[in-house]
Amino acid sequence: MEQLKIFTPATIANISCGFDVLGLALDTVGDEMLIKKVAKKGVTITKIIGQDLPLDTHKNVAGVAALALLAETDCEFGFEIEINKQIKPGSGIGSSAASSAGAVWAINEMLGKPFSNLELVRFAMEGERLATGVPHADNVAPALFGGFTLVRSYQPLDIVKINTPSQLFASVIHPQIEVKTSDAREILKTSVPLKEAIKQWGNVGGLISGLYTEDYDLIGRSLEDFIIEPIRSILIPAFDAVKQNCINTGALGCGISGSGPSIFALSKGEETAIKVGEAMKAVYDKVGIPYDIHISKINKQGIKKI
Amino acid sequence: MEQLKIFTPATIANISCGFDVLGLALDTVGDEMLIKKVAKKGVTITKIIGQDLPLDTHKNVAGVAALALLAETDCEFGFEIEINKQIKPGSGIGSSAASSAGAVWAINEMLGKPFSNLELVRFAMEGERLATGVPHADNVAPALFGGFTLVRSYQPLDIVKINTPSQLFASVIHPQIEVKTSDAREILKTSVPLKEAIKQWGNVGGLISGLYTEDYDLIGRSLEDFIIEPIRSILIPAFDAVKQNCINTGALGCGISGSGPSIFALSKGEETAIKVGEAMKAVYDKVGIPYDIHISKINKQGIKKI
Structure with a gap:
């Protein structure tokens, strides 16, 4: 797989009673990301459409999350990431989470899925740490697992996917x-x-x-x-x-x-x-x-x- | 139905994380109660086997709970209650709740079930008020509903029966x-x-x-x-x-x-x-x-x- 295009959803965290633990994924709003496999090791953010966000890998949540994942592999190649940012930063519907989760999900797919969704949450949380100072999981978890999710615990990290009623x-x-x-x-x-x-x-x-x-x-x-x-x-x-x-x-x-x-x-x-x-x-x-x-x-x- | 003999279970409230909201019913430990329909209106506690507890209706949790139920009926007859107390008071497994819940459940059966389980919880809580000063529901709810129960809210009273895994x-x-x-x-x-x-x-x-x-x-x-x-x-x-x-x-x-x-x-x-x-x-x-x-x-x- 030389490149992968994905939709990565906006998310609602807390859901009233579940402060810091509950979240859900949306379907009609989210970012698109194009991830390309390249010979050069590491991660390069090549383009961000729609928002003025840093291209510097270490200052971009998708870059930081992707690097956290790659640090646990012995990958001999690298990735370029292009983000079509439909979710406005600061909107409260998981803009940084969508980019962080999207980057690690796509790279995991392209590497043949060496990591579980739970491990991907851990990597994506590094993006959240960059964005807010706190590596919270209540947005990246529903983006990665879909539906409603519960962050039961952080130490150890324990994510539960909850049934989602269709209506x-x-x-x-x-x-x-x-x-x-x-x-x-x-x-x-x-x-x-x-x-x-x-x-x-x-x-x-x-x-x-x-x-x-x-x-x-x-x-x-x-x-x-x-x-x-x-x-x-x-x-x-x-x-x-x-x-x-x-x-x-x-x-x-x-x-x-x-x-x-x-x-x-x-x-x-x-x-x-x-x-x-x-x-x-x-x-x-x-x-x-x-x-x-x-x-x-x-x-x-x-x-x-x- | 002139008389009814029941088993009313011991219960575990809180269940670690669910202080004041979660409870479950046990199967091998509980009280037996014999409730008889009698001409004389009101409630009489005729006998308590196994424990030294007050026979005065107004000082007995089963009596108080039963009176709370009868106050919402126009019942032209009364009830005698005999309790074979197997659950020790003060043990922390819902001794007072078993008696309170048992009394209102049995009387409701004998009256042709005019009240829902949720209403029975409300009456049984009056027994709990007498026993502890606080009309809590986390023991009477599992006794009445069976299995695991959640007291989602007190105002209004809202009880949820939770699935109970068989093993x-x-x-x-x-x-x-x-x-x-x-x-x-x-x-x-x-x-x-x-x-x-x-x-x-x-x-x-x-x-x-x-x-x-x-x-x-x-x-x-x-x-x-x-x-x-x-x-x-x-x-x-x-x-x-x-x-x-x-x-x-x-x-x-x-x-x-x-x-x-x-x-x-x-x-x-x-x-x-x-x-x-x-x-x-x-x-x-x-x-x-x-x-x-x-x-x-x-x-x-x-x-x-x-």
Whole structure:
């Protein structure tokens, strides 16, 4: 295989109750990457379309992740990476994760799959470390495994792929404002009331149960975040209005995608998800903030060849 | 139906990572109750075999729970309750819950099942309120629903029955020392580090996933409690030694049953569970603390007629 073209999806981390552990992959929004095998060892980022991001391998998340993988091989050749960046950096839907995960997935394919998905998560996390300072896995895991994923533990790294009900659709609105992941992390409190933590893990249990039994009502009831959302939502203009509009329109639940500013809602059925998207747009049209909107079924496959 | 004889099971609450939300029902240890329909309205506790507990209806958990149920009916007759108490009060395996849940389950049967299991949990919680001051549901829910249960939320009350893998067995040792639920609750901290809370809800997610996919290894990896066990285990002599012995003997995981002092372990297969029970006994034989031991498959049915 001399070259490989892939689609690598945007992802929603946290999913309300599952801060730092849950994530899901989207289907209609993601980057395209072209990876070429070349004689020269190492990794070269040859071109980035759509966004102004560093071409220097060591400053690019895809480059850093790819190098982390290659460091554990005795590969006698190298790779060139071209990225068609459709996911805006800083949108909160896993832009860096898509590039990091895409690079390691594609190279693993071209090397004959020496590494498991779990090992690929570990390499892709090095891209996340470069992007945010924290090597988190809650975006790269769903990109690589597809569907819903749980990062059960970091030490040791343990990723669980969760069943994904077929009628589950996401609506995502990205208001064009900047919220840095590092800022969104800094405003969090380092301790939480035990009472709230109990409610939170009750909801994590409910959400996981609902995903396995495909109980959409239970999924909806469980999509509640008592700990992070009350704090982070103040960084996102009109968050409460968007959320209320989504619920009124029939969404199962609504919350902050990753560290924001994107807001996601989950719905049963595409028709409802489209209406929920319209309800999201209505709020930002009124407030006068420009936005991108995505409606997507949950991507059970994750990264794929195109 | 003029009278009904039932078995009402002992239960394990918390199950390591699921403090206040998870519980499971046992099969080989529980109380027997005989409930008779009588002309006189209200509830009379006629006899308690095996333990010295109050016969006064308002001071007996079964009486209080039964009265809570009857208050929502226009029942023109009453009930007499006889309890053969096999579960020792204060053992940490849901003694009060068995009586409370058993009373309301049996009366509901005799009235033609006007109430759902969820409503029965609500009535049985009144028994728990009398016993511990807190109307918790994590023991009465598994007694009533059977198998593993999740109390996703208290307001509103929302109980989820979780899939129970058939090869899962519990070993429980009850060292004959006293740990009051109220004391076990008081020593807990009211806030927890966010980092630890994240690990905890990662494990809740892992445990629920493992139960649905019947992945025994994942169940084992998820049976870890970063928040409650480190504090409460100091109230239980030789806890660490018992736990280590269980794990060394092949248990999937081991923790405090409810607020203790009973210690439980879960194993794949009865044979391992029996060996794990022997490993538990060995520790208390050495320390010289008397104990009861129970080996049980998980009771998927909950309370049943006998």
